[in-house]
Amino acid sequence: NAGVTQTPKFQVLxxxxxxxLQCAQDMNHEYMSWYRQxxxxxxxxxxYSVGAGITDQGEVxxxxxxxxxxxxxxxxxLLSAAPSQTSVYFxxxxxxxxxxxxxxxxxxxxxx
Amino acid sequence: xxxxxQSPEALRLQEGESSSLNCSYTVSGLRGLFWYRQxxxxxxxxxxxxxxxxxxxxxxxxxxxxxxxxSFLHITAPKxxxxxxxxxxxxxxxxxxxxxxxxxxxVFP
Numbered sequence: 001n002a003g004v005t006q007t008p009k010f011q012v013l014x015x016x017x018x019x020x021l022q023c024a025q026d027m028n029h030e031y032m033s034w035y036r037q038x039x040x041x042x043x044x045x046x047x048y049s050v051g052a053g054i055t056d057q058g059e060v061x062x063x064x065x066x067x068x069x070x071x072x073x074x075x076x077x078l079l080s081a082a083p084s085q086t087s088v089y090f091x092x093x094x095x096x097x098x099x100x101x102x103x104x105x106x107x108x109x110x111x112x
Numbered sequence: 113x114x115x116x117x118q119s120p121e122a123l124r125l126q127e128g129e130s131s132s133l134n135c136s137y138t139v140s141g142l143r144g145l146f147w148y149r150q151x152x153x154x155x156x157x158x159x160x161x162x163x164x165x166x167x168x169x170x171x172x173x174x175x176x177x178x179x180x181x182x183s184f185l186h187i188t189a190p191k192x193x194x195x196x197x198x199x200x201x202x203x204x205x206x207x208x209x210x211x212x213x214x215x216x217x218x219v220f221p
Contacts, residue, residue: 004155041213042212042214045208058208106153
């Protein structure tokens with residue numbers, strides 16, 4: 001089972017560039033989310049989705065966009081990258097509103 | 113304000129030396145407390161969910177317990193392969209998980 005798959009694993013951007021982090025899950029989970037993990041801070045929720053066509057903001061949504069056109073995919077778009085967006089990004093999914101999150105392997109982004 | 117605090121930040125143990133990790137929380141309407149293990153360069157991996165005070169769950173050398181204010185992750189006779197960062201998270205009534213900063217555990221042979 002693939003579970004939650006994230007691409008790319010590593011990316012270096014220049015300030016002002018845009019890019020999309022891809023996330024796909026094969027567990028038929030309704031709920032998908034994006035977190036960022038920074039040293040000395042807990043995982044922080046960026047955006048989440050409770051089903052296809054439905055998205056909402058988390059704790060730190062500024063500078064990021066998401067869409068959910070299918071159950072399987074939940075891409076995260078950086079519109080104009082800034083050094084403050086240097087982080088490790090994790091996609092996670094779960095079935096329904098309860099239950100545990102399943103995480104991807106992470107995408108390490110550096111913005112110069 | 114909903115908050116999760118984990119202690120210690122780092123813990124070094126000799127193989128076989130049992131210890132406990134702490135997760136204290138203040139949250140409105142706890143709907144679950146979660147423990148995850150995270151290896152370097154990997155995503156968090158689910159360990160346990162606890163829902164009510166007094167609940168305990170075990171898996172191999174790990175046992176998680178829950179009170180109204182905190183949770184403990186007890187590690188009995190740890191092995192080097194238990195070395196990882198252990199994350200605690202709570203689900204308040206807003207249904208959005210709040211994560212602690214984790215305890216980095218190193219177990220030496």
